Amino acid sequence: MRRGIERLRGFREIYPEDQRVRRRLFQAFVEVAQSFGFEEVEAPSVEPLELFRLKSGEEILAQTWSFRDKGGREVTLVPELTPSIARMVARRRDLPRPLKWFSIAKMWRYEEPQAGRLREFWQFNADIFGSPYPEADAEVIALSCAYLDRVGLRSQYEVRVSDRYSMEAILGPRAGEIFPIIDRMPKVGEGETRAALSALGLSDSEAERVLEIASVRGRWEEVRSTVKRLGAPDYRLRVLDELFLVLDSYGLGDRVIVDLSTVRGLAYYTGIVYEGRDRAGRHRAIFGGGRYDGVVSLLGGRETPATGMGMGDAVLELMLREAGLWGLEAPRADAVVMWIGGDRELSLAARAAAALREAGLRVDLEVMRRRPSRVLSRASREGVRLAVIVGEEEASAGEVSLKDLESGRQVRVPVGELPSAARALLGG
Numbered sequence: 001m002r003r004g005i006e007r008l009r010g011f012r013e014i015y016p017e018d019q020r021v022r023r024r025l026f027q028a029f030v031e032v033a034q035s036f037g038f039e040e041v042e043a044p045s046v047e048p049l050e051l052f053r054l055k056s057g058e059e060i061l062a063q064t065w066s067f068r069d070k071g072g073r074e075v076t077l078v079p080e081l082t083p084s085i086a087r088m089v090a091r092r093r094d095l096p097r098p099l100k101w102f103s104i105a106k107m108w109r110y111e112e113p114q115a116g117r118l119r120e121f122w123q124f125n126a127d128i129f130g131s132p133y134p135e136a137d138a139e140v141i142a143l144s145c146a147y148l149d150r151v152g153l154r155s156q157y158e159v160r161v162s163d164r165y166s167m168e169a170i171l172g173p174r175a176g177e178i179f180p181i182i183d184r185m186p187k188v189g190e191g192e193t194r195a196a197l198s199a200l201g202l203s204d205s206e207a208e209r210v211l212e213i214a215s216v217r218g219r220w221e222e223v224r225s226t227v228k229r230l231g232a233p234d235y236r237l238r239v240l241d242e243l244f245l246v247l248d249s250y251g252l253g254d255r256v257i258v259d260l261s262t263v264r265g266l267a268y269y270t271g272i273v274y275e276g277r278d279r280a281g282r283h284r285a286i287f288g289g290g291r292y293d294g295v296v297s298l299l300g301g302r303e304t305p306a307t308g309m310g311m312g313d314a315v316l317e318l319m320l321r322e323a324g325l326w327g328l329e330a331p332r333a334d335a336v337v338m339w340i341g342g343d344r345e346l347s348l349a350a351r352a353a354a355a356l357r358e359a360g361l362r363v364d365l366e367v368m369r370r371r372p373s374r375v376l377s378r379a380s381r382e383g384v385r386l387a388v389i390v391g392e393e394e395a396s397a398g399e400v401s402l403k404d405l406e407s408g409r410q411v412r413v414p415v416g417e418l419p420s421a422a423r424a425l426l427g428g
Contacts, residue, residue, distance in 0.1 A: 050074065051084070059265055064079050090300045100126075101125075104124055105122070107120070115283070122312070123313070133242070137274070140309050145255065148276065153319055153323065153325075157276050157277060159276050159277075160217075161243070165271050166232035166233065170260075181210075213260055220241075271290065272291050273289070274289055275288040275289075286319065287309050289310060335356055336364045336386070337356070338366040338372055338375045345394075352390065355415060
């Protein structure tokens with residue numbers, strides 16, 4: 001027997017029992033985003049590598065699935081969507097601000113596959129362009145929370161918020177070098193973080209101060225004085241005051257906290273940043289995002305403040321499975337249509353199936369040419385309510401037999417009257 005060709009590591013084959021859950025999750029995101037006034041957009045799946053070299057930073061660049069196309073250009077499968085969406089904004093100066101856009105797109109990153117981390121994944125994105133005010137950040141955070149609540153994870157997550165401008169003031173001129181080290185701390189631990197800070201040239205006392213700063217965590221009203229004492233500017237404290245005012249008013253005060261170790265690894269972030277994390281601490285971030293006020297202008301547009309988030313489906317799936325929320329019953333057909341005979345009977349059966357589908361019913365046309373008794377037995381087991389049978393006698397009269405599999409009642413009706421007869425048996 002020839003050995004099969006296996007799928008690549010980090011990629012998934014998604015069977016119907018999983019895909020129907022995923023389709024429900026996708027639709028839920030569409031509905032939640034639209035309830036917040038967001039509109040859907042779509043961007044290319046392949047982009048010039050230079051787009052990410054310009055804005056995403058070395059970590060993302062190292063993870064790209066990049067190659068030279070047949071024209072000799074350096075291109076890549078998109079590892080994240082923000083640069084592409086920002087370019088779309090830059091190209092359309094005529095669009096009235098604010099822009100509130102969402103998307104559901106497939107991403108590719110050449111990372112080491114592990115739980116919650118894949119080389120191909122779907123990502124939900126939501127972005128607001130044009131508002132420099134913290135209520136825009138609050139809207140994106142609130143949308144993310146509303147979605148997680150919608151899919152059943154209400155008590156399973158928290159959102160950790162920080163402010164890169166405050167952290168730059170607190171950490172001083174080397175903040176940009178320190179941010180990536182702080183960002184990796186949850187993955188590598190305190191010992192490796194100390195070693196990285198030491199390799200950067202920080203003394204033991206300086207490294208200790210960085211770790212002390214990164215340990216500040218709690219509700220805003222509890223840690224505000226500490227953040228002020230560490231050196232956050234007053235104007236940034238007011239921004240955080242306003243952010244948490246809106247979040248508390250949304251009823252999110254029980255799950256949104258300040259965590260100064262949340263700095264986000266991507267190079268383009270400015271100002272407020274945030275991550276959604278599972279409370280049990282077992283997984284990577286559920287979602288992450290923040291301000292990226294300089295990206296649109298860098299890509300040729302006018303100065304445009306922006307904030308947005310991305311939520312990958314891999315960690316979301318893990319959490320839903322752990323919570324027992326992943327399964328979803330297969331949708332049942334309303335009717336099965338079978339035929340016995342030749343071309344005339346097959347043609348009438350196909351017409352009957354088409355008529356029922358046009359009427360909005362879910363219909364399964366028998367394509368295996370099995371005996372009627374087997375078809376009816378399987379349909380009953382699967383909870384199908386109606387059977388449409390076309391034999392020689394029905395075809396000669398231009399009719400079909402319609403059987404209610406619950407009651408056993410069977411009637412003969414012309415094909416043109418089949419939809420109304422089926423609706424009557426189904427109760428409307």
